[in-house]
Amino acid sequence: MSTKKLTIQELARIREKTKAMTVLRDGAGRAKVTVHMGTCGIAAGARGIMDALLQEIESRAVQDVIVTTSGCAGLCNREPMVTVEIKDRPPVKYAQLTPEKMRRILAEHVLEGRVVAEYALAVGSETMY
Amino acid sequence: MKHHRTHLLVCAGTGCVSCGAFTLKEALEKEVAGRGLQDEVLVVATGCNGFCERGPIVVVHPEGIFYQRLTPEDVPFLVEEHLVKGRPVQKFMYVPPAEAKPVPKMTDIDFFKHQRLIVLRNRGRIDPEKIEEYIAYDGYEAMAKALTEMTPEGIIAEISASGLRGRGGAGFPTGRKWALCRREKAEPKYIICNGDEGDPGAFMDRSVLEADPHAVVEGMVIGARAIGAEKGFLYIRDEYPLAVQRMGVALGQARELGLLGKDILGTGFDFDLEIVRGAGAFVSGEETALIASIEGQRAYPRQRPPYPAEHGLWGRPTVINNVETWANVPSIISRGAAWFAGLGTGTSKGTKVFSLVGKINNTGLVEVPMGIRLREIVYGIGGGIPGGREFKAIQIGGPSGGCVPRDLLDLPVDYESLTKAGAMMGSGGMIVMDEDTCMVDIALYFLRFTEEESCGKCAPCRLGTRQMAGILARIAGGQGTDDDLRKLEELALTVKQGALCGLGQTAPNPVLSTLRYFRDEYEAHIRERRCPAKVCKNLITYDIEPDKCVGCLLCLKACPVNAITGERKQVHVIDQAACIKCGACMNICPPKVGAVSKHSGEGGRS
Ligand SMILES: Cc1cc2nc3c(=O)[nH]c(=O)nc-3n(C[C@H](O)[C@H](O)[C@H](O)COP(=O)(O)O)c2cc1C
Numbered sequence: 232m233s234t235k236k237l238t239i240q241e242l243a244r245i246r247e248k249t250k251a252m253t254v255l256r257d258g259a260g261r262a263k264v265t266v267h268m269g270t271c272g273i274a275a276g277a278r279g280i281m282d283a284l285l286q287e288i289e290s291r292a293v294q295d296v297i298v299t300t301s302g303c304a305g306l307c308n309r310e311p312m313v314t315v316e317i318k319d320r321p322p323v324k325y326a327q328l329t330p331e332k333m334r335r336i337l338a339e340h341v342l343e344g345r346v347v348a349e350y351a352l353a354v355g356s357e358t359m360y
Numbered sequence: 361m362k363h364h365r366t367h368l369l370v371c372a373g374t375g376c377v378s379c380g381a382f383t384l385k386e387a388l389e390k391e392v393a394g395r396g397l398q399d400e401v402l403v404v405a406t407g408c409n410g411f412c413e414r415g416p417i418v419v420v421h422p423e424g425i426f427y428q429r430l431t432p433e434d435v436p437f438l439v440e441e442h443l444v445k446g447r448p449v450q451k452f453m454y455v456p457p458a459e460a461k462p463v464p465k466m467t468d469i470d471f472f473k474h475q476r477l478i479v480l481r482n483r484g485r486i487d488p489e490k491i492e493e494y495i496a497y498d499g500y501e502a503m504a505k506a507l508t509e510m511t512p513e514g515i516i517a518e519i520s521a522s523g524l525r526g527r528g529g530a531g532f533p534t535g536r537k538w539a540l541c542r543r544e545k546a547e548p549k550y551i552i553c554n555g556d557e558g559d560p561g562a563f564m565d566r567s568v569l570e571a572d573p574h575a576v577v578e579g580m581v582i583g584a585r586a587i588g589a590e591k592g593f594l595y596i597r598d599e600y601p602l603a604v605q606r607m608g609v610a611l612g613q614a615r616e617l618g619l620l621g622k623d624i625l626g627t628g629f630d631f632d633l634e635i636v637r638g639a640g641a642f643v644s645g646e647e648t649a650l651i652a653s654i655e656g657q658r659a660y661p662r663q664r665p666p667y668p669a670e671h672g673l674w675g676r677p678t679v680i681n682n683v684e685t686w687a688n689v690p691s692i693i694s695r696g697a698a699w700f701a702g703l704g705t706g707t708s709k710g711t712k713v714f715s716l717v718g719k720i721n722n723t724g725l726v727e728v729p730m731g732i733r734l735r736e737i738v739y740g741i742g743g744g745i746p747g748g749r750e751f752k753a754i755q756i757g758g759p760s761g762g763c764v765p766r767d768l769l770d771l772p773v774d775y776e777s778l779t780k781a782g783a784m785m786g787s788g789g790m791i792v793m794d795e796d797t798c799m800v801d802i803a804l805y806f807l808r809f810t811e812e813e814s815c816g817k818c819a820p821c822r823l824g825t826r827q828m829a830g831i832l833a834r835i836a837g838g839q840g841t842d843d844d845l846r847k848l849e850e851l852a853l854t855v856k857q858g859a860l861c862g863l864g865q866t867a868p869n870p871v872l873s874t875l876r877y878f879r880d881e882y883e884a885h886i887r888e889r890r891c892p893a894k895v896c897k898n899l900i901t902y903d904i905e906p907d908k909c910v911g912c913l914l915c916l917k918a919c920p921v922n923a924i925t926g927e928r929k930q931v932h933v934i935d936q937a938a939c940i941k942c943g944a945c946m947n948i949c950p951p952k953v954g955a956v957s958k959h960s961g962e963g964g965r966s
Binding site: 256 | 399504
């Protein structure tokens with residue numbers, strides 16, 4: 232058994248470090264990124280978009296962003312696509328993405344709130360069911 | 361730390377485990393890994409969600425989608441659709457009774473929507489075997505506050521002001537109990553968590569121990585600080601292996617991080633806990649018997665006073681509280697007494713966990729604010745009675761409790777109202793009964809239980825429960841007399857007054873409450889030799905109606921004692937002398953034929 236005794240400050244640090252977990256389980260993220268993963272999306276490279284997104288979130292230690300998948304958005308020729316939703320603002324769809332574009336969207340739109348207009352397709356989103 | 365985009369929370373309470381949660385979890389992990397998603401998707405085993413009726417359960421976050429009754433065969437499709445393509449799978453979702461559309465989100469399901477979680481706040485959302493997950497949800501923050509910012513008197517004042525009362529049965533004010541013990545001069549002092557939970561059909565405490573063991577540990581450290589104890593015991597029923605195991609893991613992790621043991625959080629306060637496994641009898645949950653059991657003696661209760669607060673374990677001042685009582689403590693300390701006292705009624709504060717079982721659509725564990733109406737629990741959360749049957753009564757408080765009839769469905773659930781109605785809060789068992797339940801049979805069931813569990817130390821309980829069970833058996837058997845009712849009432853009052861401990865003092869409650877609200881049923885058994893609910897075997901007959909029987913041989917083959925005679929395409933007949941009233945013929949007769957009927961009372965047909 233290790234003898235790593237916590238102090239009160241360390242207790243708070245553990246809580247901070249695990250915040251991404253509680254944000255996710257409470258569905259309470261500040262922002263949500265949906266990667267469209269229908270057959271078309273996957274064929275067009277959605278997997279690589281997802282990987283790039285998760286890697287970037289990990290390396291920047293982002294705590295308050297939720298990542299989900301959804302089916303085909305109905306515009307199969309414009310895949311891979313993602314939808315970015317910042318709390319209390321209309322969702323924005325991005326089309327024909329590459330991992331590079333995804334990283335920029337995360338940095339500028341998701342983290343700083345500036346829509347990357349040149350990649351954006353439309354504002355709005357279909358409902359989930 | 362890896363960033364997982366999705367968490368699959370697999371319910372691993374005892375209920376779900378018994379219907380395959382661990383195999384399901386393995387299947388999910390295998391499928392996730394097989395698709396290379398192991399760095400994206402985390403599979404977590406959590407404590408009981410409470411909706412045991414629907415297990416095994418998996419909740420998918422961040423969406424909060426609730427999947428139920430999953431099998432390992434469902435896993436590939438679920439992973440493909442939901443996790444790869446992001447399409448929640450309707451066919452695995454919960455569909456409310458009498459509705460056609462599934463409810464995808466856990467938070468929208470009626471069973472969960474009306475609950476208010478304090479004690480069960482971490483159920484189904486953390487892995488109980490990972491202390492970091494408990495800490496993530498503000499775990500051990502209350503303890504840190506109590507140890508660094510509060511005096512022992514301040515802690516007791518806060519608990520007193522919250523209005524918290526014991527959740528193990530009697531409802532004694534927790535703050536007052538602690539204050540009494542703190543005042544005592546003798547040293548050392550002890551604290552105990554009562555996790556014996558011997559009531560038939562109750563599983564609240566098991567769920568808390570399994571789903572959130574650290575909440576109990578944290579509550580106990582705070583309690584220990586308040587009364588000045590350095591050592592505590594968790595007395596856990598031996599039939600709860602998963603609870604014992606998870607608590608063992610929790611204690612190990614807490615010690616490793618210095619949250620238990622010497623110099624907790626560097627504050628100079630020492631406290632440690634030990635698990636004691638229960639002795640396996642209902643009476644060992646009674647506090648003085650439990651204390652004797654920890655001391656290594658047979659679990660016999662003793663006369664009180666002196667109460668354990670003055671003269672407890674090894675004769676030392678001891679605070680003993682129920683699992684649920686302890687689990688309330690951290691929230692009260694971190695959120696304040698006023699917050700807690702703001703929930704509930706004048707004399708009953710906070711919430712109460714109930715195990716809701718019997719003839720109800722949504723069986724499971726529910727946590728509701730004190731003062732909620734019974735109707736809301738039965739119909740709002742429980743989803744009403746299955747099979748279109750009528751609600752008849754609800755048995756509250758376990759074997760020490762009583763039956764509350766339909767007229768009292770609007771009764772608020774608080775300590776005083778329940779006691780006034782002849783039931784009691786008890787530890788929180790709720791058994792719903794429909795019109796097919798015989799109240800004499802129910803009273804007999806509970807009296808047989810208390811007769812069996814009576815430790816035999818005092819005569820009123822040892823002899824009284826036996827005599828009462830005997831009389832009830834006679835009435836159920838159709839041999840009762842009017843005088844039996846008088847005797848039953850007299851015995852009930854004698855046992856209530858004369859018994860040494862709570863077991864005997866409350867054992868007559870099921871008899872008294874059914875006599876109070878359902879006396880006509882007793883009278884029907886005695887005077888008409890009729891069981892109105894058609895349950896008591898000596899008073900019922902099964903008949904095959906000649907004009908309906910099609911002679912299909914099904915019942916004839918199903919009868920375990922060959923009491924049915926007949927030929928193909930000829931009317932079958934039951935030999936009443938051979939019939940054991942098992943009902944197999946009635947169950948197997950096709951509904952569109954419906955030739956078998958059940959009768960009770962003189963002259964057969966009713
Ligand atoms: C026969 C009998 C069985 C009991 N079983 C339990 C039990 O299983 N769990 C429990 O917490 N209290 C049980 N009690 C109540 C305890 O004696 C005691 O009142 C309780 O542990 C005090 O804790 P509380 O103030 O937090 O409710 C039982 C009492 C009797 C008479």
